[in-house]
Amino acid sequence: xxxxxxxxxxxxxxxxxxxxxxxxxxxxxxxxxxxxxxxxxxxxxxxxxxxxxxxxxxxxxxxxxxxxxxxxxxxxxxxxxxxxxxxxxxxxxxxxxxxxxxxxxxxxxxxxxxxxxxxxxxxxxxxxxxxxxxxxxxxxxxxxxxxxxxxxxxxxxxxxxxxxxxxxxxxxxxxxxxxxxxxxxxxxxxxxxxxxxxxxxxxxxxxxxxxxxxxxxxxxxxxxxxxxxxxxxxxxxxxxxxxxxxxxxxxxxxxxxxxxx
Amino acid sequence: xxxxxxxxxxxxxxxxxxxxxxxxxxxxxxxxxxxxxxxxxxxxxxxxxxxxxxxxxxxxxxxxxxxxxxxxxxxxxxxxxxxxxxxxxxxxxxxxxxxxxxxxxxxxxxxxxxxxxxxxxxxxxxxxxxxxxxxxxxxxxxxxxxxxxxxxxxxxxxxxxxxxxxxxxxxxxxxxxxxxxxxxxxxxxxxxxxxxxxxxxxxxxxxxxxxxxxxxxxxxxxxxxxxxxxxxxxxxxxxxxxxxxxxxxxxxxxxxxxxxxxxxxxxxxxxxxxxxxxxxxxxxxxxxxxxxxxxxxxxxxxx
Numbered sequence: 001x002x003x004x005x006x007x008x009x010x011x012x013x014x015x016x017x018x019x020x021x022x023x024x025x026x027x028x029x030x031x032x033x034x035x036x037x038x039x040x041x042x043x044x045x046x047x048x049x050x051x052x053x054x055x056x057x058x059x060x061x062x063x064x065x066x067x068x069x070x071x072x073x074x075x076x077x078x079x080x081x082x083x084x085x086x087x088x089x090x091x092x093x094x095x096x097x098x099x100x101x102x103x104x105x106x107x108x109x110x111x112x113x114x115x116x117x118x119x120x121x122x123x124x125x126x127x128x129x130x131x132x133x134x135x136x137x138x139x140x141x142x143x144x145x146x147x148x149x150x151x152x153x154x155x156x157x158x159x160x161x162x163x164x165x166x167x168x169x170x171x172x173x174x175x176x177x178x179x180x181x182x183x184x185x186x187x188x189x190x191x192x193x194x195x196x197x198x199x200x201x202x203x204x205x206x207x208x209x210x211x212x213x214x215x216x217x218x219x220x221x222x223x224x225x226x227x228x229x230x231x232x233x234x235x236x237x238x239x240x241x242x243x244x245x246x247x248x249x250x251x252x253x254x255x256x257x258x259x260x261x
Numbered sequence: 262x263x264x265x266x267x268x269x270x271x272x273x274x275x276x277x278x279x280x281x282x283x284x285x286x287x288x289x290x291x292x293x294x295x296x297x298x299x300x301x302x303x304x305x306x307x308x309x310x311x312x313x314x315x316x317x318x319x320x321x322x323x324x325x326x327x328x329x330x331x332x333x334x335x336x337x338x339x340x341x342x343x344x345x346x347x348x349x350x351x352x353x354x355x356x357x358x359x360x361x362x363x364x365x366x367x368x369x370x371x372x373x374x375x376x377x378x379x380x381x382x383x384x385x386x387x388x389x390x391x392x393x394x395x396x397x398x399x400x401x402x403x404x405x406x407x408x409x410x411x412x413x414x415x416x417x418x419x420x421x422x423x424x425x426x427x428x429x430x431x432x433x434x435x436x437x438x439x440x441x442x443x444x445x446x447x448x449x450x451x452x453x454x455x456x457x458x459x460x461x462x463x464x465x466x467x468x469x470x471x472x473x474x475x476x477x478x479x480x481x482x483x484x485x486x487x488x489x490x491x492x493x494x495x496x497x498x499x500x501x502x503x504x505x506x507x508x509x510x511x512x513x514x515x516x517x518x519x520x521x522x523x524x525x526x527x528x529x530x531x532x533x534x535x536x537x538x539x540x541x542x543x544x545x546x547x548x549x550x551x552x553x554x555x556x557x558x559x560x561x562x563x564x
Binding site: 162163165166168169170171172180181184185 | 315317334335336337339340341343345347349351360361365414
């Protein structure tokens with residue numbers, strides 16, 4: 001028992017302590033502009049201890065900002081899954097479809113969100129007030145859907161021929177084969193895609209907010225940088241990291257519930 | 262008129278210029294209620310033959326007919342027990358069988374289907390495991406579920422594709438007895454594909470060897486006139502069993518060596534000389550492997 005506690009609690013704490021020590025050293029030696037850990041805490045106290053307060057549009061508790069970001073991520077991520085999963089299935093089921101669309105996917109995949117966002121804003125320029133939101137949603141969807149598409153396609157192709165033979169012998173209709181055999185068999189691969197997509201969506205929202213100045217963690221970060229309050233940059237980075245970690249854990253829990261492997 | 266008939270069936274794989282003919286001119290006819298075993302080497306085309314009867318693939322030439330109707334696609338009237346069990350791992354035992362029953366008898370009431378499923382689970386002695394997933398079952402139990410699923414569809418003909426091939430010898434013996442018992446109860450027409458002649462003789466009314474591939478064809482049909490129920494231990498001393506066994510083995514081994522004689526291959530040896538890999542190749546040594554044709558001089562010490 002003692003050994004277990006040591007491994008899972010003390011060692012990670014040692015890791016954190018080392019990082020904070022490196023931070024402190026850096027801020028007092030080569031990176032003089034970098035705020036020290038104590039200064040960061042002083043400046044961030046209000047934001048962290050009163051996370052739900054709203055003092056002004058761009059001066060709110062850290063969890064309020066997080067909530068704005070999460071709302072946008074949820075919409076964009078949902079869009080990515082709804083579009084990406086059927087495309088993944090089509091890619092996996094039809095070799096012709098793959099030959100037609102695979103080059104396009106391979107070309108679009110490496111494009112950074114920072115490049116998609118301006119295009120997104122241009123596409124929805126005519127939407128007036130909600131242009132920035134639609135542009136951000138477009139960017140999140142198009143950047144985060146690729147892991148879902150590709151993992152789903154791989155999963156469909158990996159369905160054992162045995163299961164398909166069973167479906168044929170039982171004379172399952174096409175829709176029954178899809179829902180009763182293909183989808184349960186592909187689910188582990190789909191979840192891998194979902195997790196990766198969620199990670200990318202969270203990454204993209206920060207970039208999107210920074211470029212459009214929307215309220216949220218990314219928007220707050222960029223604003224504080226421009227206001228020369230560097231402590232808040234670090235606060236935002238830590239928040240982004242923790243929330244991202246939390247989202248991944250959540251996805252893991254959901255995956256556990258739907259185990260069909 | 263035979264129940265199941267294969268006439269001049271051939272099946273090959275590959276593109277037209279490089280076709281491997283797996284089965285050549287296969288003739289088979291079965292009466293209703295017969296239990297026939299087909300014995301063959303691994304890779305000879307046994308599964309291909311079964312797939313043709315099941316309708317999972319079409320022959321290149323010849324016809325496969327059941328009750329005089331040509332078989333063009335698979336269906337619940339031909340129950341298949343696959344070599345790898347092929348149970349859907351996210352469904353429980355009962356759900357796997359229920360899926361088959363739903364497909365075979367769509368017009369039945371839910372209660373009737375439920376009762377039918379229970380009946381078949383108990384037929385293979387698996388009632389305590391009815392709510393378990395396949396991952397929680399042993400290999401023998403999974404195969405029994407697969408058998409129950411095939412039987413639950415009330416097929417006209419039961420096709421067993423090396424059903425006991427993936428099991429250890431002791432479990433195989435137990436399951437052979439189970440299959441024998443279940444068959445006695447409902448006398449279905451069964452085609453058993455196996456690589457074990459003993460299993461074939463123990464279970465079947467007739468045993469037919471399949472010659473070694475490629476271009477495999479069915480050998481002579483050997484009737485097994487040993488009265489049922491067959492006692493495994495007494496069988497070892499039965500002269501009729503020994504005679505059939507010898508006949509099958511002789512045929513199989515002869516067909517294999519016949520194939521062997523026909524193959525002559527030109528061997529092309531690589532043009533490399535042995536070298537000591539401990540020594541570095543370069544900078545001062547050789548940069549590429551030494552080839553035989555590059556040796557200009559060779560010194561041989563004579564004793």
